[in-house]
Structures are given as C-alpha cells and as structure tokens.
Amino acid sequence: MSRQVAGTLGQAPADADQLAHWLRLEAVRGVGPETARKLLRRFGLPANVFSADFNALRELVSERIVQALAASPDAALCARIERALQWAGEPGNHILTLADADYPANLLHTADPPLLLYVKGRIELLSRPALAVVGSRNATAQGIVNAEKFAEALSLAGWTIVSGLALGIDTAAHQGALRHAVDGQGAGGATVAVIGTGADIVYPTRNRALAHQIAQAGCIVSEYPLGTAALSANFPRRNRIISGLSRGVLVIEAAAESGSLITARMAAEQGRDVFAIPGSIHSPLAKGCHQLIKQGAKLVESAQDILEEYGQERSGAVLAPADAIAAAPPPDPLLDLLGFDPVDVETLAQRTGQDIASLHAKLLTLELQGRLERLPGEIYRRLQ
Known part of the structure; x- marks a missing residue:
C-alpha cells in the first residue's frame, strides 16, 4: 500500500x-x-x-x-x-493506524501492512534505517557470538537492529545492539523487537528482563491485540513485519526448515536485501544459510561487508570498539588439530595421539576459556 x-x-x-x-x-x-x-x-x-x-x-x-x-x-x-x-494512554505506549503519520513508511509500502501497530518504547526508531538479524533458536555458541558482534557493529554504525525476541540468535542480536545503550542515548543501542503476542505479554518469559530493557532503550512492536497469547501461527506471520521494517535481513545459523528462511523469503518478496553467514558443510545449522546463498543472498564474513553494501566506509570504531577488544590468547596446538569443522573426541584422539582421558582435560580447559564449544554427542568445535 x-x-x-x-x-x-x-x-x-x-x-x-x-x-x-x-x-x-x-x-x-x-x-x-x-x-x-x-x-x-x-x-x-x-x-x-x-x-x-x-x-x-x-x-x-x-x-x-x-x-x-x-x-x-x-x-x-x-x-x-x-x-x-x-x-495507549500510558507513557511510552502507542497504537498506530494505517492513517497515522508515524506509521513506518517502509512497512506501509509492503503488500500486507498491519491495520494497527501496538508500539511500546521509542516510536521514532520505526522510521530510522534498520537491518534485521535473525536465526536459529537453538544457536551454537559461535552463532551467539556472531549475532552479538554483528548487531553491535551495525548498531554503532547507525543502524537500528530488528529481530523477534526469540531465544538464540534473536536474543543475541538484541543484546549486541543494546550493548552501548544509555537510556536510549549514545552511539548505539537502537533495537526493535517484533513479537508474536500482544504487546502486554512477554514471550518467552526467559526474556522478560531483556524485553523491559528494549522497551526503555528501543521499542517493542506487535500487530496483535493486547492479551493475545503465544500461538504458533502468529510467529511466521510477524516475520513480514521484521523484514518490512528493514532495509535488509541478515541470517545467522538456520536449519534447512528454519523459520528464519520465511523471513528471508518475505524480505526478497518485499525487495529487501538478504545476507547470510556461511558455516561448516557438516553443520545442520548452516544448511539454511547455504541454501540462501545459492539462491542469491550475499555471503558476508563481517559487518563491514554489509556496511559497504550501503556505501558506508570502513571505521575502526565501528568494527572493533575499544571496550570490546580482548587480548588475543596464545596459540594452542590442539586447536590447530581440531580445525574449524566439528570433530568427535575419538577422531581427535587419533589426530593427537593422546588418550581420551587426558584429551578431555585439555578440551575442558579450552571450553572454559571460550575457545571451543562442546556439542551433543561428545563433538567439539573451535570458536577462535
């Protein structure tokens, strides 16, 4: 419209x-x-x-x-x-209609804009340049880190980060965007959560604290009447709002049947850009991203790849904020032997020539240092 x-x-x-x-x-x-x-x-x-x-x-x-x-x-x-x-009469709450001047133009110009938008928080964010960051609810540790870092960098570059408040990638994206927020002010901190319940309900409940933070420093958006419970059919439908508010959509970790692919498809139908981070050919959570890349999504390895797509020049402050830089840990031969694909402990024992008991001790140390993650089935994957 x-x-x-x-x-x-x-x-x-x-x-x-x-x-x-x-x-x-x-x-x-x-x-x-x-x-x-x-x-x-x-x-x-x-x-x-x-x-x-x-x-x-x-x-x-x-x-x-x-x-x-x-x-x-x-x-x-x-x-x-x-x-x-x-x-709607309470501070920070708004109900926007299709005839409202504050109704976001990007969403209005899509094929199926909601009749009403229930908004809690900074309504002006709905009219600012935005990028969506979405992905698996069952994200890996590396996926969580990627979502946080990409969202943080893009937010510091002036983009509002849009996601769906779900567990996993969505949660990490909101948290990354909020990292530099100070009561909604400052260089970063702009994020919008599009939810599949009424705007007066927090789902999942584990994200209650995050939702309150977003309502203060960002905003929460729903097309559903107050009191609407978490119905499974509502969440795929709300994805068109996530993509509709955004200039582009970044997919981080998605299985072959992931709901994030629905968001990506809707983004393409709406004329939005689609970006995807590749992963291991052995990882089920990389299948959806690889599928998108085959279909024309842009492969990205850093936030700078996205910023350059929109003509933004490289900025060290954007890509590596000083307070986010940690000293590089010393190299570890075990990580080199582990490689970047998931490896089971028996295979790793063969590569290293070590017994499994001593290998487990070293793997635990690296896991506690945040340098690798343990997956189900005694499978390990390098994070650095």
Whole structure:
C-alpha cells in the first residue's frame, strides 16, 4: 500500500473516539487486514465504514460481513477497546493506524501492512534505517557470538537492529545492539523487537528482563491485540513485519526448515536485501544459510561487508570498539588439530595421539576459556 493510498484514509486519529473505531474494525469477525484495507480505500476512516449503507458495503464484502459490521459491539468488545485505549494512554505506549503519520513508511509500502501497530518504547526508531538479524533458536555458541558482534557493529554504525525476541540468535542480536545503550542515548543501542503476542505479554518469559530493557532503550512492536497469547501461527506471520521494517535481513545459523528462511523469503518478496553467514558443510545449522546463498543472498564474513553494501566506509570504531577488544590468547596446538569443522573426541584422539582421558582435560580447559564449544554427542568445535 502506498502513502498516497493511505492518504485516502484520512489523518491520524485525533481522539479516543477515532481510535476506538479502528480497534472495533480490527475486531470484526471476518474482516482481516486485506478486507479492512479494501473497505478503507472505499470509505476512508473506519467511522465511515460503520456508517455506510448496506448496498454500498455489499459491493465489497459478503452479506455476513455486512451484518457483522452493523452489529453493535458487545460488552466484551467494549471492554477490550477500553483496555486498549487505556494502554495507549500510558507513557511510552502507542497504537498506530494505517492513517497515522508515524506509521513506518517502509512497512506501509509492503503488500500486507498491519491495520494497527501496538508500539511500546521509542516510536521514532520505526522510521530510522534498520537491518534485521535473525536465526536459529537453538544457536551454537559461535552463532551467539556472531549475532552479538554483528548487531553491535551495525548498531554503532547507525543502524537500528530488528529481530523477534526469540531465544538464540534473536536474543543475541538484541543484546549486541543494546550493548552501548544509555537510556536510549549514545552511539548505539537502537533495537526493535517484533513479537508474536500482544504487546502486554512477554514471550518467552526467559526474556522478560531483556524485553523491559528494549522497551526503555528501543521499542517493542506487535500487530496483535493486547492479551493475545503465544500461538504458533502468529510467529511466521510477524516475520513480514521484521523484514518490512528493514532495509535488509541478515541470517545467522538456520536449519534447512528454519523459520528464519520465511523471513528471508518475505524480505526478497518485499525487495529487501538478504545476507547470510556461511558455516561448516557438516553443520545442520548452516544448511539454511547455504541454501540462501545459492539462491542469491550475499555471503558476508563481517559487518563491514554489509556496511559497504550501503556505501558506508570502513571505521575502526565501528568494527572493533575499544571496550570490546580482548587480548588475543596464545596459540594452542590442539586447536590447530581440531580445525574449524566439528570433530568427535575419538577422531581427535587419533589426530593427537593422546588418550581420551587426558584429551578431555585439555578440551575442558579450552571450553572454559571460550575457545571451543562442546556439542551433543561428545563433538567439539573451535570458536577462535
């Protein structure tokens, strides 16, 4: 939907009565986003839809939907609308409509923009240059590090980091973007979490503290009414908002059937750039990224690869902030023998000529130093 089409809907609601009509339209049974946009193009603001005569409405929708539009809101719907209005009146909370001047233009220009956006936090971030960082919920230690470092560097370069507040890569991306946040100020710290529940619900609950931090230094966005629980069907659908808000999407670790590939596909359909980090040919979590690269996604090895794509010059401060640099650890022969592909302990024992008991002790030391990770099945992978 273009801004010109949206302009036919009228100006942003000036009072609670106007917003109440939007909330009521959102709740009408049988009226999804596509039907709602059709009605709004014809009649303008929702108040005009509800006051339109039967024949005019019947030209666009079924008689069943016309009857639903004509029905007076019941007590439950009135309570739901009142609750939403009260929520929107609280500091930092906003409900944006398609007619609102603050509705993000990038999302508005996609094929399926939400009728309403429930926003908690810094609403101005929705109109700033953004990049999405997504990936597996069951990420490896290396994937977590990659997500944090890429998000941190991109955030310091001025990009808002968009992700989905899920465990794994999403969590790491938000945390990396927030690393330099000081009450929403400073060089970095801009991040947007697009969630699949109501904006008043935190899911997963393990990310409650992170969600509160994002609401303070970034913002949380949902298209779902307040109180909407975590339903599995909602999460793939919210992915179009993640990509819609962003200039490009970076995929870090994704299995062949990962939901992150849905985000990447939607990004491509929306004309967004798709980036992917390659991995070991033996890793299941690299299969999705390799598939994307075969389909035309840009292979990236550093945040600078993405910045150069958008004409940003190299900056040491962006790529390696001083407070993030650690002294390089001394080389270790065992890491050289381990290589960069996952290796089981029996194979490693053959390579080193050491017995498994002594090898386990050395592997544990390197694991505690953060230089390798242990995977299921007594398999080890180098991190440095």
